[in-house]
Amino acid sequence: MKDSQTMNLQFFAEEPPTPEPTPAQEVTPAPEPKKAPETKETPAEIMIPKTRFDEVNGKYKELQSKLDELLAEKNDQDRKTKEQQGKFEELxxxxxxxxxxxxxxxxxxxNRVQQLEALINGMLEAKLKAVPKEFHDLIPGSMAPEARLEWLTQAESKGFFKSTKREEPVGAATNPGQAQTTDLNKLTPAQLLRAAYGSK
Structure with missing residues (x-):
């Protein structure tokens, strides 16, 4: 075994050129190292001291109890996760x-919002038709339809859209009626002044 551990550096050195062998020189192979004869020993019964056995046995029992505790904890955790999973399924x-x-x-x-929106838009259009065209520029256009409808209702209640033109009934006389003439000689000077300035 010593031969296999030591390293022969000659194998790594450069070899000098070798002359061609002559018939007189014969190359002999290097002798192989001899192997030690194998001896077969029968395994004898190995004796373990009692203190060592007790020590190993005690550690084994301790590890076994820890393993039992861990398995019990794992079973509890599995049971709890199944309970939680059941709660989660219900949830x-x-x-x-x-x-x-x-x-x-x-x-x-x-659906209800769409119906009400159509109704509000219809009411808004009806109110806008009732407003004279010269006032359409005054109505805010950037508001939502329900806000515009509320604005129009308040403006109408305050009289904002009343027309300045008098409405004359159709078919009535357009000429002013003749007032009764009074005799100016019979009037007092105060009544004459009132008649002149248009007060009655």
Whole structure:
């Protein structure tokens, strides 16, 4: 074994040029190292001291008890996670039901909003037709339809859109009626002054 551990540096050195062998010189191979004869020993019974056995046995029992504790904890955790999973499944089902209810409510509410919006727009158009065209520029256009409708209602209640033209009934006489003439000689000077200035 010593031969295999030592390193022969001659194998790594450069070799000088070797002359061609002559028939008189014969190349002999290097002798192989001899192997030690193998001896087969029968395994004898190995004796362990009692103190060492007790020490290993004590550690084994300690590890076994720790393993039992860990397995019990794992079983408890598995049971708790299954309980929580059951609660989560119930919670998931209830939230899924709530979600479908809310979706239905949103759908019906959006339909109702569309109907009311169409109604408000119709009322707004009717109010705008009643307003004289010269006042259309005064109505705010950037408001939402319901706000514009409320604005128009308040403006009409305050008399904002009253026309300055008098409405004359159709078919009535347009000429002023003849007033009764009074005899000016019979009037007192105060009555004459009142008649001259138009007060009655």
């Amino acid at each position: 998931y089902k209830s939230t899924a039901d709530d979600l479908t209810k809310h979706k239905e409510q949103v759908k019906t509410t959006s």
